[in-house]
Amino acid sequence: MSAAFDAVADAPGRVNLLGEHTDYNDGFVLPVAIRQRTRVSMRRNGTAAFALHAKELAQTVRFSFDEPPTDHFASYVYGCLVLARARRAQIPGLDIEVSSDVPMGVGLSSSAALEVATLRCLRELLSLPFDDVEIAQLAQKAEIEFAHVRCGIMDQMASSLAGTERALLIDTRSLDRRDVPLPLGSVVLVLDSGVARTLAGSGYNQRRGECEAAARQLGVVSLRDVPGLDAIERLPDLLRRRARHVFTENARVLQAAEMTDAAAFGQLMNASHASLRDDYEVSTPELDQLVALLQSHPGVYGARLTGAGFGGACVALCKAQHVQSVADAVLAQYNAAGHKGRQLVP
Numbered sequence: 160m161s162a163a164f165d166a167v168a169d170a171p172g173r174v175n176l177l178g179e180h181t182d183y184n185d186g187f188v189l190p191v192a193i194r195q196r197t198r199v200s201m202r203r204n205g206t207a208a209f210a211l212h213a214k215e216l217a218q219t220v221r222f223s224f225d226e227p228p229t230d231h232f233a234s235y236v237y238g239c240l241v242l243a244r245a246r247r248a249q250i251p252g253l254d255i256e257v258s259s260d261v262p263m264g265v266g267l268s269s270s271a272a273l274e275v276a277t278l279r280c281l282r283e284l285l286s287l288p289f290d291d292v293e294i295a296q297l298a299q300k301a302e303i304e305f306a307h308v309r310c311g312i313m314d315q316m317a318s319s320l321a322g323t324e325r326a327l328l329i330d331t332r333s334l335d336r337r338d339v340p341l342p343l344g345s346v347v348l349v350l351d352s353g354v355a356r357t358l359a360g361s362g363y364n365q366r367r368g369e370c371e372a373a374a375r376q377l378g379v380v381s382l383r384d385v386p387g388l389d390a391i392e393r394l395p396d397l398l399r400r401r402a403r404h405v406f407t408e409n410a411r412v413l414q415a416a417e418m419t420d421a422a423a424f425g426q427l428m429n430a431s432h433a434s435l436r437d438d439y440e441v442s443t444p445e446l447d448q449l450v451a452l453l454q455s456h457p458g459v460y461g462a463r464l465t466g467a468g469f470g471g472a473c474v475a476l477c478k479a480q481h482v483q484s485v486a487d488a489v490l491a492q493y494n495a496a497g498h499k500g501r502q503l504v505p
Contacts, residue, residue, distance in 0.1 A: 162202065163202070164200035164201060164202045164254075164256070165201060165202040165203060165284055166200070166201050166202075166280050166281075166283040166284035167198065167199070167200045167201075167280065167283075168198070168199055168276050168279035168280035168282070168283055169196045169197060169198040169199070169276050169279070170196060170197055170271075170272045170273075170275035170276040170279060170318045170319065171192040171193055171194070171195065171196045171197075171261070171272060171318055171321070171323070172192070172193045172195050172196070172197070172261035172262070172267040172268050172269055172271075172272045172318070173190045173191065173192050173193060173267065173268045173271070173272075173314060173317035173318055173321060174190065174191060174193055174266075174267060174347060174349050174465050174472075174474050174504060175188060175189065175190045175266075175313065175317075175465050175466065175474070176189045176190065176191060176326055176347070176415070176428065176465075176474060176476070177189045177408070177411050177412045177415050177427060177428060177431055177463075178190075178313070178408060178409070178411075178412040179408060179431065179435055179439075179441075179463075179464070179465070179466075179467075179468070180366060180370075180404065180405065180408070180435075180439060180441070180467070181311075181331070181383075181405055181408050181409055181412065182310075182311025182312055182313035182329075182331040183309065183310065183311035183331075183367050183370070184311075184370050184374075184381050184382040184383055184405045185331055185332040185380070185381040185382075185383035185384075186331060186332075186381075186382070186383045186405060186408070186409045186412070187328065187329065187330055187331070187409050187412040187413055187416075188311075188313040188317075188328075188329050188331060188412060189326045189327070189328055189329075189339065189412050189415060189416060190313060190314075190316075190317035190321055190326065190327055190329070191317075191321055191322075191323065191325065191326040191327065191341070191347060192317060192318070192321040192322055192323045192327075193261075193267060193323065193349070193503075193504050194323055194504070194505070195259075195260045195261045195262065195267070195503075195504075196259070196260065196261065196272065196276075197257065197258070197259035197261050197269065197272035197273050197276045198257070198258045198259065198276060199236075199255065199256070199257050199273070199276040199277050199279070199280040200255070200256045200257075200280070201253050201254070201255050201256075201280050201281070201284050202253065202254050203251045203252065203253060204251075204252045204253060204254045205251075205252065206252035207223060207224075207251075207252045208221060208222070208223040208252050209221065209222055209223065209236075209237075209240070209252060209253050209254075209255060210253075210254045210255065211228070211233050211236055211255045211256075211257065212254075212255070212256045212257070213232060213257045213258075214256065214257065214258040214259075215258065215259060216232065218230070218232075220232075220233040222237060223252075224240070224241065224244070231306070232273075234305045234306050235270055235273050235274050235277070235301060235302065235305065235306055236255060236257070236273065236277050237305060238274075238300075238301030238302070238304060238305030238306065239274055239277040239278050239281065239297065239298065239301045240277075240281070241301075241305070242297050242300055242301055242304075243278065243281050243285075243287065243289075243297070246287075246289075246297075248281065248285055248287055249285070250281070250285070255277075255280075257273065257276075259272065259273070262351065262472075262503055264355045264356060264470075264471065265351045265352075265355070265356075265466065265470075265471040265472040265503065266356070266464075266465050266466015266467060266468075266471035266472045267349070267465075267466065267472060267503065267504075268314040268317065268318060268466075270302060270306065270308075270314070271298060271302070271314035271315045271317070271318040272318050274297075274298035274299075274301050274302060274315060274318075275294055275295065275298050275315060275318040275319045278294045278297055278298055279294060282294070291319045291320050292316075292319070292320070292334060294315075294319050295312060295315040295316045295318070295319040295320065296312065296315070298315035298318070298319070299311075299312045299314075299315045302315075308363065308364070309363070309364050309367050310363075311331055312329075312331055312334070313329060313331060316329050316331075316334070316336070317329075320336065322338070324341075325338040325339060325340050325341065326338070326339040326340075326341060326416075327339070328412070328416045332381075332383060339415075339416050340419075341476075342418065342419055342420060342421035342424050342460075342476070343419065343421070344421060344478065344479050345421040345424075345460060345476050345477065345478065345479060346476075346477050346478075346479045346482045346505065347474060347475070347476060347477075347504060347505070348453075348459075348474070348475045348476075348477045348482050348485060348486055348502070348504065348505070349465065349472050349473070349474050349475075349502075349503040349504035350449060350453070350472060350473050350475070350486065350489065350490065350493075350500055350501070350502055350503065351471070351472045351500055351501045351502075351503050352443070352445045352446050352449050352470060352471060352472065352473065352498070352500055353445065353498050353499035353500050353501065354443055354445045354446070354470035354471070355470055355471075356467070356468070356469040356470030356471050362440075362441065362469060363467045363469070366401065366439065366441065369397065369398060369401045370382055370401055370402070370405060372398060373391075373394055373398040373399075373401055373402040374402075376394060376398065377390055377391070377394070377402070382402050382405040382406065383405075383409065385402065385405075385406055387406075388403065388406060388407075391403050391406060400437070400438040400439070400440075401438065401439060403434075403438050404434045404435065404438035404439040407430075407434055407438075408431060408434060411427045411430060411431055414427060415427050421460045421476060421478075422460050424460060424461065424476060425459070425460025425461025425462075425476050426460075426461055427461065428460075428461030428462060428463045428474075428475075428476060429454055429461045429462065429463065431463045432450050432462065432463035432464055435463065435464055435468060436464075439468075441464070441467065441468025441469055442464055442468055443468075443469065443470055445470070445498060446464045446468070446470070446471075446473060448493065448496070448498075449473050449489070449493050449498075449500060450462050450463060450464060450473050452489045452492050452493055453473060453475045453485070453489055456485050456488060456489060457481075458477055458478045458481030458482070458484060458485040459475050459476070459477050459478075459485055460475075460476040460477065460478070461475065461476050462474065462475035462476070472503060482505065486502045490502065
C-alpha cells in the first residue's frame with residue numbers, strides 16, 4: 160500500500176482515573192486521553208471489496224460486506240463500515256491502513272481508538288455528517304455487535320472527545336460531560352503489569368450480567384438508580400459486592416470531579432482499587448503488587464488498576480517533579496520479583 164491515501168485520521172487511547180465498570184451501569188466516569196494514538200488511512204480502490212493492512216501486525220485482511228473478515232482485529236473496522244453504511248453512507252471499496260502506538264491488551268482502549276479513528280477517516284473521506292458524540296456511539300455499537308464485547312460508552316467517548324491535559328467527567332446515561340483539571344502539580348503515570356488480558360475472553364461480560372441481575376432484584380433500571388447502600392445490603396453476597404462497588408465508585412468520581420487537592424484525589428484512587436479488588440474481584444496478584452508499590456512511594460498521591468482489570472495496567476497520580484523516578488523505582492522493585500512491567504505513560 161504505497162500510493163497516496165484519500166483521507167487520514169487518528170484517535171487517542173485513554174486511561175481512566177476513576178469510574179471503573181460504572182459506564183455500563185449508566186454511571187459516571189473520569190478518563191483522560193493519552194498521547195499514544197491510532198492512525199487510519201483510506202483510499203478508494205475501484206472495487207466493492209476492502210483490503211485492511213495493520214502495520215504493527217504486518218498483516219493484510221481482505222473482505223467485503225458480503226464476506227465479513229474472520230480475523231478479530233478486522234471485526235472492529237468491519238463493524239464501523241457496516242454501521243456507517245446503515246446510516247446511508249455510500250461506502251466504496253477501500254484500501255485501509257492502520258498504524259498505532261496505543262498499547263494493546265493493557266486497558267488503554269486500543270479498540271476504541273481504532274473504531275473512532277476509522278469513523279473519523281470515513282467522515283473525512285465521504286463528508287459524513289457525524290459529530291463527535293455520534294462517532295462515539297457508533298464505535299461503541301461496533302464493539303458490541305461485531306467484536307462481541309458488551310462495553311459501555313466510556314472508552315469511545317474518551318477517544319472521541321477527551322484531551323490529554325484535562326480529564327473528562329462523563330455522565331454515561333445523558334452523555335453530559337465537562338472538563339476537569341488535574342490537581343495542580345500532578346502528572347498521570349501508567350505502568351503495565353505485564354499480564355495481558357482480553358475483554359471478550361475475561362469476566363467482563365460476566366460482571367455486566369451480575370450488575371444487571373442486581374438491578375433487577377433491586378427493581379431499578381440500572382445500578383445508577385440505587386438510592387443508597389441500605390438497599391444494596393439486602394442482596395445476596397455476590398450481587399451485594401458488585402452493586403456496592405458501582406455505588407461507591409460513582410460517588411468517588413463525583414467527589415474527585417470537585418477536588419483540587421492531589422492527596423485527596425489520590426485517596427479516592429486508592430479506595431477505588433480496594434473496591435475493584437475486593438468487591439468487584441477484577442484485580443490480579445500482579446496488579447495488587449504493582450499498585451501497592453506505587454501507593455507506598457512518597458512521590459505518589461494514589462494508584463489503582465485501570466481498564467477492565469483481569470491483567471493490564473495501573474494508573475497513578477504522581478508529584479510532577481518525581482514521576483520518572485517513581486516509574487524507575489517501582490518497576491525495578493516489581494521486575495526484581497520476576498515480572499515484566501513497563502512504563503506506558505508519560
